[in-house]
Amino acid sequence: MFEDILNYQRKELDLRKLQRELDNLPSRKVVTDMVALVKELQIKSINLEKEATELKKTYDNLGVELSKLNEKLDEFDKNCVVEEGIASLTKINNSIINFQAKISKLQTKIEDVLKQFDNAKKKVVMAKTKHKEAKLNIEKNESVLIPKIENLKKEIATLRKDINPVLIKKYDELKADNVMPVFVPKIGNSCGGCRIELSSRGLEKLKQNNHIECEHCRRIIINKD
Numbered sequence: 001m002f003e004d005i006l007n008y009q010r011k012e013l014d015l016r017k018l019q020r021e022l023d024n025l026p027s028r029k030v031v032t033d034m035v036a037l038v039k040e041l042q043i044k045s046i047n048l049e050k051e052a053t054e055l056k057k058t059y060d061n062l063g064v065e066l067s068k069l070n071e072k073l074d075e076f077d078k079n080c081v082v083e084e085g086i087a088s089l090t091k092i093n094n095s096i097i098n099f100q101a102k103i104s105k106l107q108t109k110i111e112d113v114l115k116q117f118d119n120a121k122k123k124v125v126m127a128k129t130k131h132k133e134a135k136l137n138i139e140k141n142e143s144v145l146i147p148k149i150e151n152l153k154k155e156i157a158t159l160r161k162d163i164n165p166v167l168i169k170k171y172d173e174l175k176a177d178n179v180m181p182v183f184v185p186k187i188g189n190s191c192g193g194c195r196i197e198l199s200s201r202g203l204e205k206l207k208q209n210n211h212i213e214c215e216h217c218r219r220i221i222i223n224k225d
């Protein structure tokens with residue numbers, strides 16, 4: 001009596017497994033991650049671009065500062081009086097030291113930005129390669145899984161026609177409530193679905209009717225003894 005529905009249920013569980021496998025291919029996560037990474041790197045590049053503009057401004061300002069220093073040096077050449085000259089030289093020397101420190105700081109920042117930009121570029125290339133590989137892998141898996149799923153669906157549709165309408169109705173109801181599998185064996189004296197032990201009344205009823213509905217999980221327990 002239950003052979004047809006059990007076979008039907010088995011095929012449906014196989015179908016569910018294949019669909020899950022198709023939906024949860026590890027490469028799908030790789031694709032999502034790589035798309036997110038490229039977006040993140042684009043934002044990073046935009047920020048680095050802004051930083052580069054700021055550094056260029058700093059550089060231009062230092063250029064102005066350098067011109068002023070040159071002017072001071074020219075002035076010193078023209079109006080050198082020994083005592084005043086030493087004081088002026090000390091001042092100029094301090095300005096040069098100060099200027100050098102600023103240039104050095106700017107250079108470090110520029111090198112850092114260039115390095116970050118280069119890293120971002122490399123990561124984009126890597127992400128695009130991984131993305132492409134993952135896409136190919138998905139296509140490869142789909143070409144195997146989708147035909148299997150389609151065949152199984154056809155098989156299930158054919159099997160469905162021959163099943164007792166009362167059983168298929170019960171099956172559809174419970175399946176709609178996410179109770180799967182619907183038909184389970186008795187394991188020991190317990191429900192094969194929720195594993196809760198049956199009452200002695202339940203066991204007696206199962207012996208008489210060959211099947212009962214589990215009081216706990218609503219599954220149909222079949223007596224195969």
Ligand SMILES: [Zn+2]
Pocket residue numbers: 191192193194195196214215216217218219
């Ligand atoms: Zn149960």
